[in-house]
Amino acid sequence: MPFSSLCRCLVLLAVCAGAVLAPAISHAQAPRVTVRAPLLIDGKGGVVRNATVVVSGSTIERVDMAADGPATYDLAGLTLMPGFIDVHVHLDWHFGKDGRADNRGETPVEKMLFTVENAYVTLMAGFTTVQSVGSPSDKDLRAAIARGILPGPRVLTSLGAITDVKLTPDEIRAWVRQKAADGADLIKIFASKSIRDGGEPTLSQAQLDAACGEANAQGLRTLVHAHSPESIRRSVQAGCTEIEHGIFADAATLKLMADRGVWFDPNIGLVLQNYIRNKARFLGIGNYTEEGFAYMEKGIALNMAMFKQALATPGLKLVMGTDAVSGADGHNADETIARVEDGQPAMDAIVDMTGDAAESLRMADKIGSVAPGLQADLVAVEGNPLDDITALRRVVFVMKGGKVYRNRR
Numbered sequence: 001m002p003f004s005s006l007c008r009c010l011v012l013l014a015v016c017a018g019a020v021l022a023p024a025i026s027h028a029q030a031p032r033v034t035v036r037a038p039l040l041i042d043g044k045g046g047v048v049r050n051a052t053v054v055v056s057g058s059t060i061e062r063v064d065m066a067a068d069g070p071a072t073y074d075l076a077g078l079t080l081m082p083g084f085i086d087v088h089v090h091l092d093w094h095f096g097k098d099g100r101a102d103n104r105g106e107t108p109v110e111k112m113l114f115t116v117e118n119a120y121v122t123l124m125a126g127f128t129t130v131q132s133v134g135s136p137s138d139k140d141l142r143a144a145i146a147r148g149i150l151p152g153p154r155v156l157t158s159l160g161a162i163t164d165v166k167l168t169p170d171e172i173r174a175w176v177r178q179k180a181a182d183g184a185d186l187i188k189i190f191a192s193k194s195i196r197d198g199g200e201p202t203l204s205q206a207q208l209d210a211a212c213g214e215a216n217a218q219g220l221r222t223l224v225h226a227h228s229p230e231s232i233r234r235s236v237q238a239g240c241t242e243i244e245h246g247i248f249a250d251a252a253t254l255k256l257m258a259d260r261g262v263w264f265d266p267n268i269g270l271v272l273q274n275y276i277r278n279k280a281r282f283l284g285i286g287n288y289t290e291e292g293f294a295y296m297e298k299g300i301a302l303n304m305a306m307f308k309q310a311l312a313t314p315g316l317k318l319v320m321g322t323d324a325v326s327g328a329d330g331h332n333a334d335e336t337i338a339r340v341e342d343g344q345p346a347m348d349a350i351v352d353m354t355g356d357a358a359e360s361l362r363m364a365d366k367i368g369s370v371a372p373g374l375q376a377d378l379v380a381v382e383g384n385p386l387d388d389i390t391a392l393r394r395v396v397f398v399m400k401g402g403k404v405y406r407n408r409r
């Protein structure tokens with residue numbers, strides 16, 4: 001054996017031995033708790049009956065079947081799942097002191113406190129990880145929650161979004177590099193107009209090539225707001241990694257996303273319904289006009305039809321995001337419920353908000369399923385969501401990273 005290969009072998013041995021020993025040592029030191037439930041949905045499409053999840057510190061050590069003896073948390077009658085994930089929220093959007101969405105005259109401190117409230121209600125609804133796309137203030141929120149005192153979901157953020165159609169490709173590349181340097185987890189891009197303005201393409205192929213090309217070079221994922229088939233086609237062509245909304249997506253664009261392995265996050269169950277429920281709080285602000293609301297009212301049926309076609313598209317990778325804006329925080333599971341009511345099998349819809357969502361975030365080795373070595377993010381609901389998907393609204397237990405934030409029976 002040449003010396004270099006021998007060296008590599010010894011290094012590998014040392015690394016392997018370390019990998020075996022390290023968890024054993026940390027388990028011996030970390031406090032261990034057990035969570036037992038009659039049904040566990042694992043986030044990967046499987047179920048375990050009479051499961052006991054053994055949690056060591058912040059991570060899952062193992063899942064035992066039919067264990068006896070007392071459990072730290074005996075969740076009789078409940079269904080246990082991985083912590084839920086929403087890949088598209090806006091935690092800073094809120095109704096201000098006057099109940100309106102434009103937040104006139106608000107101080108940055110007031111704004112952040114409303115944001116913290118949104119983070120809290122989102123976690124209490126079982127969402128232990130969210131991707132907040134649009135606000136620079138998410139950076140401080142992400143850090144504050146990560147310190148472990150403030151109750152909120154794990155936050156990923158784009159810190160901003162590319163919206164300016166006048167930017168040159170070079171300016172776009174520089175913008176992406178700056179966001180990477182600032183600590184963005186991903187890049188958010190608007191490739192089409194809002195649904196309230198008709199949803200037509202805004203960025204050119206060259207602009208999208210620059211945005212998603214540079215993001216790929218920086219190792220960052222890209223979330224693209226795109227309603228029309230042409231804006232979706234350009235984004236896929238540019239190598240962008242996830243498409244949001246897609247209300248006018250047709251069979252050809254859905255197939256294109258499937259063929260290119262691009263994630264698709266149609267937001268069919270919460271965002272438009274929430275705008276319409278809260279019309280008086282938005283009306284008169286920017287493009288929240290009567291005409292804009294008319295588009296949104298028509299949009300609900302268009303979304304439902306588009307989603308049926310998405311379900312019928314072989315190989316299309318769906319993921320769960322809500323686009324939760326003011327008034328929607330804490331109702332995130334409505335999206336999954338709507339998808340099931342529109343024809344998606346309940347197990348698939350649950351995987352889209354757990355295991356698939358984690359994969360879309362490139363975090364499947366940390367979150368999204370109940371498996372040894374992953375973060376102990378566990379949620380329990382009353383009832384069985386495989387039989388009645390509205391059980392997702394009845395969250396009674398929330399653990400994030402081994403810490404219990406909610407335990408109400």
Ligand SMILES: [Zn+2]
Pocket residue numbers: 088089090133323
């Ligand atoms: Zn959004």
